[in-house]
Amino acid sequence: MALVEVKQITKKFGAYSAISNVSLTAQDGKFLILLGPSGCGKTTLLRMIAGLELPTYGDIVIGGKVATRLHPKDRNIAMVFQNYALYPHLTIYENVAFPLRVRGFSGDIDKKVKWATSLVGIEHLLERKPRQMSGGERQRTALARSLVRDPSVFLLDEPLSNLDAKLRHSAREELRQFQERIGVTSIYVTHDQVEAMGLGDRICVMQGGVVRQLGTPEEIYLNPADTFVASFIGSPPMNLISDEGRTIGFRPEMFLPESAFDPSEALYRTEFTVQRIEYLGGDRILYGMVGASLPSSKAIARLPATIGTLPEVGTTAKFAMRLSDIRYFDGEGKAVEQSRRHEARLVVNG
Amino acid sequence: MSTTELSLAGSQPGGLGRYNRQAADLHYVTSRVMVYLLAFTAVSVIGFPLFWMVICSFKTSTELYQFPPAFLPHDWTLTNYRDLFIQTNFPIYFVNSLVVAGGATLLSLVVGGLGAYSLSRFKFAGMRTVSMLTLLCYMLPEVLLVIPLYLFVVDLGMADTLISLIIANTAFTLPLTMWFMRSYFNAIPASLEESAMIDGCSRFQAMRKVTLPLALPGLVSVGVFSFNHAWNEFLFALVFTSSETKKVLSLGLATWIGQDNIYSWGMLLAGAVLVTIPVVLFYLLVQRRLVVGLSEGGVKGE
Ligand SMILES: Nc1ncnc2c1ncn2[C@@H]1O[C@H](COP(=O)(O)OP(=O)(O)O)[C@@H](O)[C@H]1O
Ligand SMILES: [Mg+2]
Numbered sequence: 001m002a003l004v005e006v007k008q009i010t011k012k013f014g015a016y017s018a019i020s021n022v023s024l025t026a027q028d029g030k031f032l033i034l035l036g037p038s039g040c041g042k043t044t045l046l047r048m049i050a051g052l053e054l055p056t057y058g059d060i061v062i063g064g065k066v067a068t069r070l071h072p073k074d075r076n077i078a079m080v081f082q083n084y085a086l087y088p089h090l091t092i093y094e095n096v097a098f099p100l101r102v103r104g105f106s107g108d109i110d111k112k113v114k115w116a117t118s119l120v121g122i123e124h125l126l127e128r129k130p131r132q133m134s135g136g137e138r139q140r141t142a143l144a145r146s147l148v149r150d151p152s153v154f155l156l157d158e159p160l161s162n163l164d165a166k167l168r169h170s171a172r173e174e175l176r177q178f179q180e181r182i183g184v185t186s187i188y189v190t191h192d193q194v195e196a197m198g199l200g201d202r203i204c205v206m207q208g209g210v211v212r213q214l215g216t217p218e219e220i221y222l223n224p225a226d227t228f229v230a231s232f233i234g235s236p237p238m239n240l241i242s243d244e245g246r247t248i249g250f251r252p253e254m255f256l257p258e259s260a261f262d263p264s265e266a267l268y269r270t271e272f273t274v275q276r277i278e279y280l281g282g283d284r285i286l287y288g289m290v291g292a293s294l295p296s297s298k299a300i301a302r303l304p305a306t307i308g309t310l311p312e313v314g315t316t317a318k319f320a321m322r323l324s325d326i327r328y329f330d331g332e333g334k335a336v337e338q339s340r341r342h343e344a345r346l347v348v349n350g
Numbered sequence: 351m352s353t354t355e356l357s358l359a360g361s362q363p364g365g366l367g368r369y370n371r372q373a374a375d376l377h378y379v380t381s382r383v384m385v386y387l388l389a390f391t392a393v394s395v396i397g398f399p400l401f402w403m404v405i406c407s408f409k410t411s412t413e414l415y416q417f418p419p420a421f422l423p424h425d426w427t428l429t430n431y432r433d434l435f436i437q438t439n440f441p442i443y444f445v446n447s448l449v450v451a452g453g454a455t456l457l458s459l460v461v462g463g464l465g466a467y468s469l470s471r472f473k474f475a476g477m478r479t480v481s482m483l484t485l486l487c488y489m490l491p492e493v494l495l496v497i498p499l500y501l502f503v504v505d506l507g508m509a510d511t512l513i514s515l516i517i518a519n520t521a522f523t524l525p526l527t528m529w530f531m532r533s534y535f536n537a538i539p540a541s542l543e544e545s546a547m548i549d550g551c552s553r554f555q556a557m558r559k560v561t562l563p564l565a566l567p568g569l570v571s572v573g574v575f576s577f578n579h580a581w582n583e584f585l586f587a588l589v590f591t592s593s594e595t596k597k598v599l600s601l602g603l604a605t606w607i608g609q610d611n612i613y614s615w616g617m618l619l620a621g622a623v624l625v626t627i628p629v630v631l632f633y634l635l636v637q638r639r640l641v642v643g644l645s646e647g648g649v650k651g652e
Contacts, residue, residue, distance in 0.1 A: 052544050072547040085545035089563045099549035102559070145549070 002063030002076075002152040002185055003028045004049060009058035011044055011209075018044045020209045021058075026153070027202070029183045031176070035196040036206035037232070042189040043082075045206075046155050049187065050079050063152060078146030079155040082162070084138045086130035092117070092141050093126040099149045116148040117141075119178070136167050143175075147182065154179070154186040160195065172198055193233050197221070205229050224249070227333035236285060238327070239299040246336070247329040248294070252285070252302040254325040258318040260307055265322055270294055272301060272319035274311050284310060291316070400626070407431070407619040414615050430616035431624075439594055440621055443602035448628070449512050450587075450598055451580040454519035458576045459569055461520065462527030467557065469528065470535035471543075481532070488525035495522075496589050503590055514590045515598065519580040527572045534568035535561065570636045577632055581625075599625050 004026040011019040018041045026032040034042045047053045049060055051072035059068045067075050078099075086095050096113045105112070117123045120140040130138060139159055146154065159175075160168045176199050179186050190196050196203050197217045205212045205220060205228075213225035224230035230238040230249050238249045261267055271292040278285040282305040290299045301319065303310065311317035328336045406414060407430055409423040434440045468474075469481055499518055500509075508514040538561055546556035562569075587601040597605075603621050606614075 050544075050548055052547070071552070072544070073550045073552065075548075077548060079545065079548045081541050081545055083539065083541060085539065085541040087542060087546075087560055089560075098546070098559075102546070102555060103550040149550075 003061075004063075004153055004185060004187065005061040006045070006049065007059045007061060009045070009048060009055045009060070011041070011048060011053065012056045018209055019048075019055075022206075022209070022211050023058075024204055024211060024214055026185055026187050028185055030201040031179055031186045031188060031199060033196040033200035033203045034187065034189045034206060035193060035200075035203050035232075036191065036212075038191050040206045041209040042191075042206060043157055046079075046157055046187060046189050049153070050077055050155055051075050075153075076151055077153040077155055078149070078151035080139075080142045080146050080157065080159045082158045084130075084142040084159075084162075086138055086141055086145075088130050090129075091126065092122065092128050092130070092133070095130065095141055096126075096145045096148050099145060103149065105149070112148055116144040119147070120144045120174075135162050135164075136171065139163065139171065143178075147184075151184065154184045156186065156188045158189055158191070161190075161192075168195075175199065194235070197233075205232065207232070223335065224327065225335050227329050230327065230329070236300045236302065239290075240329075241290065241294055241297050241299065243295050245331050247333065249327040249329060250321050250325055252300040253304075254321050255299065255301045255319060256303060256321070257307065257309075257311065258320040261320055261322070266324070267320040268323050268326060269318065269320045271316050272299065272311070273316045274313050277310065277313060286311070290319075403619055403622055403626075407616065407623045409616065411614070411616050430614075430620035433614070434617050434620050434624070438606075438617065439597070439602065440624070442595055443597050443599045444624065446512060446595075446597060447581060447599040447625075450515045450519065450583075451577050453512070453516035454523065454580040455573050455576040457516060457520040458523045458527045459573055462524050462572065463531055463565075463569060465524075466528045466531030467535055467561070469532045471540065481528075484525040484528050487521075488529075492522065492585050496585055499586075500589050510591050510593055510596050512591075512596060515580075515583075515586055518586045518590065519576075519583055522583075522586075523576040523579050527576065530572050531565065531568055534565050538564050574632065574636060578629060581629060 006022060006024050009019055009022045010017060022041075022045065024032075034045060036042055044053060048055050049062075051060075051067070051070055051074075055068060059066055061067065062075055062077070087098065090098065093113055096116055097109050100109045100112055113126075114123060117126060120143050122137055122140045122144060125133065125137060125141075130141065133141065139162070142159070160171050163171055172195060188199060190199075200217055202215060203217055203220050204214045205225075207228050213220055213229045215223075215225075220229060220233055224233060224238065227240055227247055227249070231240060234251060236252050238251050239255065241248045255272075258267070258269060269292075270290050272286070272288050272290055274286050274288040276287040278287070284303045284305075286301040286303060288299060288301070289296055330336050405421075405423065408426045408428070410425060410427050410429065413420065413423055413425070469477065495518075499521075503509050503514045503518075508517075542560050542564070543553075543556040546560045547553065551559060582600060583598075584600045584604065587598045591597060591601065599621075603618065603625070606618055606621075
């Protein structure tokens with residue numbers, strides 16, 4: 001177990017900066033998620049922590065030791081690759097035993113392999129070759145191989161992206177329980193915000209090679225640091241409405257018919273013209289236009305099944321949200337402190 | 351609706367479905383016949399000369415010149431083989447050929463394999479130029495190279511040595527080895543080696559334990575090619591070597607074919623049989639690896 005610190009890392013491929021001045025810390029024994037759209041540099045950052053790429057500027061510190069120029073084998077990290085990178089010519093047993101054998105492990109290799117494979121539930125498949133395994137089994141093999149030698153840091157690059165949706169869900173649960181049990185510092189890369197919210201102790205939202213926000217899933221969901229995070233997290237994403245050089249944001253699930261609120265609450269009231277309704281399991285997603293006090297613009301509302309009466313398509317209904325659920329962003333898209341003044345002004349307008 | 355009834359009619363309830371490969375299936379039978387005819391033609395065209403060579407090497411010299419020729423020898427004899435070893439330098443030629451072909455194969459696998467590996471895995475200045483140049487070298491015919499190479503060989507004091515033949519043969523097969531192995535290495539995902547390095551290997555260990563076993567079928571094919579080429583090579587041998595103790599098989603046997611007469615057909619045929627045997631043995635030895643490697647699709651990462 002170890003603390004991983006990324007200190008002012010920049011990575012350039014030629015003139016192109018894949019990572020620009022990123023600093024972050026993965027806390028000891030915790031699960032850190034690197035979340036961002038495809039191409040934002042998550043894999044590159046992970047590969048630098050693993051020692052597969054040399055950062056152009058900055059340092060990687062693992063367990064208090066500067067590891068920037070250390071060979072991957074000397075970092076005591078384990079990594080699960082996106083394609084699992086199982087050795088096709090070796091059996092599952094030999095795949096899992098591989099890290100022990102090359103490190104000249106002196107103890108009982110057989111016992112270790114049995115332990116690691118039974119931990120992920122593939123102990124009955126040891127004689128198979130990787131190509132005779134399903135996607136889920138390969139993923140477990142990769143996990144078993146990476147934890148067989150008690151690494152101090154665990155790196156995972158989109159390990160669930162090759163699984164089908166149902167398996168992905170159960171694998172996510174298992175992975176989380178598993179990490180809690182072995183309590184090893186883990187850095188997990190994903191572009192799937194649902195996965196990130198479900199797994200992480202902390203999430204680092206990245207975009208274009210920079211860190212946009214670092215925080216718990218709750219913080220990131222409730223108080224996005226900028227409009228990018230606001231629109232990347234949540235499904236559907238936060239409604240963002242530009243108004244006089246600033247942006248107002250509110251979550252679709254907080255934007256409900258006025259009748260759903262207690263009249264004594266501090267509400268911001270507006271009108272919502274419904275254009276389309278989508279049925280999504282229990283919830284209904286309403287697409288339409290807000291108007292009245294706000295500049296007329298597109299918005300989405302997500303109504304839980306508990307709200308019985310839906311406005312009809314084409315009609316304009318009275319909608320509202322709690323003042324405390326409204327977020328404000330400045331002209332550059334950065335979040336600004338919620339101030340009483342703004343709220344007051346909105347209330348007067350409303 | 352009618353088709354389902356039709357197909358169900360032939361099957362017993364609860365049993366297997368309709369058998370789809372009935373002998374009465376005319377299409378099936380004709381296609382089988384065609385396949386066997388084709389295979390028979392191919393085998394006889396390729397196989398008969400080989401068969402005839404083997405058969406004739408066991409005939410006495412009178413029987414060899416007999417007309418019309420008998421299909422099978424009347425008296426099987428090993429005289430041709432015995433004479434080959436007693437009267438000629440065949441054993442020396444044979445060992446020389448093994449040394450040259452084995453040496454050239456080993457050298458071209460090591461140099462070509464390592465070169466191909468670095469071309470495939472690392473980026474360096476002039477990489478494109480290097481790989482294009484190697485391909486260009488392969489385009490040059492042997493006849494064009496042999497005289498300049500001979501001058502070098504003489505200058506280096508390597509005239510009439512087996513080493514010179516090993517080097518020349520390697521030089522000739524190296525470009526192909528490099529190009530073939532480079533595409534082979536390219537098909538092996540780099541993430542396998544990276545994973546091995548994280549698992550605790552040095553770069554070299556990762557290559558030896560992961561990439562090399564996966565590249566084995568490729569190395570085998572290239573090895574067979576190099577061996578075959580060096581084994582059959584004639585021009586370099588003719589120009590570079592002259593003394594009797596340095597002759598390889600291709601050169602040695604050719605000198606038996608005189609201007610207007612053949613020294614002994616029987617011995618020549620026996621020699622030809624023995625020349626063929628190592629090549630066939632080599633093929634048999636590696637053939638399983640070759641087939642297994644190709645069908646396993648071992649290079650696929652997933
Ligand atoms: N070896 C490389 N050479 C050049 N550009 C690269 C290399 N690796 C990654 N990149 C670029 O860096 C950016 C970030 O890549 P990556 O870290 O793989 O993104 P992610 O994993 O977030 O999808 C991409 O635009 C990619 O094209
Ligand atoms: Mg990636």
